Amino acid sequence: MVAADLPVGDRIRHYRGGRRQDAVAGLVGISPDYLSQIERGLKVPSLPILYALAQELGVPIAALLSERAPTDEDAAALPETAVGRALLGYGPARGSAPVPAGVLRGRVESAWQDWQSNPARFTSAAETLPALVADMEHAARAARTGTDPAERRAVLCTAADLYCLLRSYLRRIGRVDLATLTADRAMRAAEDADDPLRITAARWNLGHVLLAAGQPAEAEEPALLAAEQVGATPLPETERAAMSGALQLVAVMASARRRRWFEARERLRRHAAPAARAVPDGSNIGWTVFGPTDVALHAVSVDMEAGETGEALHTADAIDTGALPSVERAFTFGLEVASCHSQRRDDAATLLSLLSLETIAPEDLARTPLARQLVLTVIRRARAMHARQAEQPAERIGLV
Numbered sequence: 001m002v003a004a005d006l007p008v009g010d011r012i013r014h015y016r017g018g019r020r021q022d023a024v025a026g027l028v029g030i031s032p033d034y035l036s037q038i039e040r041g042l043k044v045p046s047l048p049i050l051y052a053l054a055q056e057l058g059v060p061i062a063a064l065l066s067e068r069a070p071t072d073e074d075a076a077a078l079p080e081t082a083v084g085r086a087l088l089g090y091g092p093a094r095g096s097a098p099v100p101a102g103v104l105r106g107r108v109e110s111a112w113q114d115w116q117s118n119p120a121r122f123t124s125a126a127e128t129l130p131a132l133v134a135d136m137e138h139a140a141r142a143a144r145t146g147t148d149p150a151e152r153r154a155v156l157c158t159a160a161d162l163y164c165l166l167r168s169y170l171r172r173i174g175r176v177d178l179a180t181l182t183a184d185r186a187m188r189a190a191e192d193a194d195d196p197l198r199i200t201a202a203r204w205n206l207g208h209v210l211l212a213a214g215q216p217a218e219a220e221e222p223a224l225l226a227a228e229q230v231g232a233t234p235l236p237e238t239e240r241a242a243m244s245g246a247l248q249l250v251a252v253m254a255s256a257r258r259r260r261w262f263e264a265r266e267r268l269r270r271h272a273a274p275a276a277r278a279v280p281d282g283s284n285i286g287w288t289v290f291g292p293t294d295v296a297l298h299a300v301s302v303d304m305e306a307g308e309t310g311e312a313l314h315t316a317d318a319i320d321t322g323a324l325p326s327v328e329r330a331f332t333f334g335l336e337v338a339s340c341h342s343q344r345r346d347d348a349a350t351l352l353s354l355l356s357l358e359t360i361a362p363e364d365l366a367r368t369p370l371a372r373q374l375v376l377t378v379i380r381r382a383r384a385m386h387a388r389q390a391e392q393p394a395e396r397i398g399l400v
Helices: 008-016 021-028 032-039 047-057 072-076 079-087 101-117 121-144 149-172 176-193 196-212 216-230 237-257 261-276 292-305 309-317 327-343 347-360 362-367 369-381 384-396
Strands: none
Touching: 008 032, 008 047, 008 369, 021 032, 021 047, 079 121, 079 149, 079 176, 101 121, 101 149, 101 327, 121 149, 121 362, 149 176, 149 196, 176 196, 196 216, 196 237, 216 237, 237 261, 237 292, 261 292, 292 309, 292 327, 309 327, 327 347, 327 362, 327 369, 347 362, 347 369, 347 384, 362 369, 362 384, 369 384
């Protein structure tokens, strides 16, 4: 069994197993170099050659093309389906008593901490989020029509926090559509609660959804407007600095995605870095992880986006992610380092980075498309010893 996203060339290599490449190529009637190019994804085999390869490897031709399409039963079992059903109102009966705001607050904070620190965070989130979302939706409906203003505000503030968490979770599992829905609900809940910190955090979340959706231009202007408006909010100075800086980082990445490298670096230097000096590392205001280390990580991201991998790796060498309260942010940084090594064709360093990432966040490695692609690149391109070593994590993350 191989993963559904495994390319044709990697499927051929998998089913070839320990058989010599030149022997299989000769029996199929092609050159070893041509088979090597097919396996490395440099050539696309014609249908007759693909059929001959399938015959020689003893597998149906469909095994070299794709796995079966997911059935309705498969989709119903996915965790995002359960979360989506809860968001659409499949939860406790409307007449039942809602969970109090204080209880929900504890559950949401626990879910956030687990999401940011647990190496098995996807498994844990799949187990806890559907019921939590259902209870929160029910409580929010009851609070909006209730007569206790303090309970109503407490529920809506907690709902805004949960929806921001859902945005992060759903984006990471590839459901940008549901992530956009939850980002909108976070904004609505925060505005209904009239909570300045959560309104700003919801705008930060919306910016990340737009970046994930491939809409950097749409993400940039609202983020800059929100960053400007933070200064007029009645928040403590540290919170204003953290949220303004976090929003500036959204605009930084939006500029980088639009290939405006100078603009991105200037915004990082003139706006985000000064804000970070007022925010201690590890404070995690609004669950944004903003601080001096986060700004340094974004400098690496900009250099990587610009293709300046040498500069990115030089900057990365000076960064200590030990103070980061987020596994996700540390994983993203490590993945960008691995990507820089791969772009420089340093397969040994790429493999070392990937193995390190598997130690701190194995589920992220298995679920992130770029990580999976980097593992395949090492298998295709590296020296035999490193390629064999890369096959072990490939098996563990479900590629083969």
